[in-house]
Amino acid sequence: MTVEEAITGRRSIRKFKTDKVPREVIEHILDAAQWSPSWGNTQPWELYVLTGEPLEEFRKANHMKIINGEDYKTDIPIPEIWPDHLKKRYGEIGKTLLSALGIPREDKESRNKFYEEMAQLFGAPCMIIACIPRASAVEYALLDVGLVVQTICLLAHDRGLGTCIMAAAVGYPELLRSIASIPDELLIVVGIALGYPDGAAPINAFKRVRADTSEVVTWID
Numbered sequence: 001m002t003v004e005e006a007i008t009g010r011r012s013i014r015k016f017k018t019d020k021v022p023r024e025v026i027e028h029i030l031d032a033a034q035w036s037p038s039w040g041n042t043q044p045w046e047l048y049v050l051t052g053e054p055l056e057e058f059r060k061a062n063h064m065k066i067i068n069g070e071d072y073k074t075d076i077p078i079p080e081i082w083p084d085h086l087k088k089r090y091g092e093i094g095k096t097l098l099s100a101l102g103i104p105r106e107d108k109e110s111r112n113k114f115y116e117e118m119a120q121l122f123g124a125p126c127m128i129i130a131c132i133p134r135a136s137a138v139e140y141a142l143l144d145v146g147l148v149v150q151t152i153c154l155l156a157h158d159r160g161l162g163t164c165i166m167a168a169a170v171g172y173p174e175l176l177r178s179i180a181s182i183p184d185e186l187l188i189v190v191g192i193a194l195g196y197p198d199g200a201a202p203i204n205a206f207k208r209v210r211a212d213t214s215e216v217v218t219w220i221d
């Protein structure tokens with residue numbers, strides 16, 4: 001697989017097979033991802049890999065919180081205001097996901113079921129939690145952690161694995177802190193659900209869109 005094929009072929013996976021991912025495979029991916037660039041080679045990310053019983057404990061507890069309607073208390077504030085053109089794209093992916101699942105917008109019950117699936121990491125047998133030190137200059141560390149997260153996803157895709165980067169996995173940081181023994185000194189940024197994709201699922205196969213480069217690139221020449 002070329003780098004370009006990995007970049008254009010990776011997509012968020014929202015239904016996983018239950019097959020476990022061998023630890024050596026995850027270790028290999030994380031070893032390679034260490035070569036991601038960062039401000040001054042600081043490599044500010046700290047990664048926690050959850051599998052097995054601790055992951056099941058998390059899945060159940062995160063699900064319960066969603067069922068109980070608990071508000072997210074993310075370490076990194078969830079943006080509430082978007083410029084119009086970004087808000088439009090955000091709205092479109094929401095609609096596309098529901099239509100791939102055959103859920104009409106007004107079917108609140110089915111929509112909630114999907115959010116419950118999301119809270120349970122779409123059945124992924126592994127989750128990587130990406131953190132940065134609370135004390136570091138947060139803005140650049142966030143950029144750095146984004147680079148390593150994308151690198152992990154591309155390496156996983158290259159090995160036939162699927163990923164979904166998930167804010168929904170870190171909505172309740174205290175839950176993760178207690179299950180994964182993540183210290184208070186770390187900000188929990190995002191989770192990556194990892195596993196083998198269920199290739200037959202429509203939610204993993206709908207046509208994705210991107211803005212044309214003319215909308216995001218300005219040439220000055």
Ligand SMILES: Cc1cc2nc3c(=O)[nH]c(=O)nc-3n(C[C@H](O)[C@H](O)[C@H](O)COP(=O)(O)O)c2cc1C
Binds near residue numbers: 011012118166
């Ligand atoms: C920081 C971040 C948080 C995300 N959180 C979620 C999430 O909670 N649930 C989800 O289903 N997808 C989540 N996604 C996946 C995006 O929806 C997805 O990357 C985007 O729609 C582009 O689709 P693609 O990854 O298939 O190319 C997240 C992505 C990023 C980068």
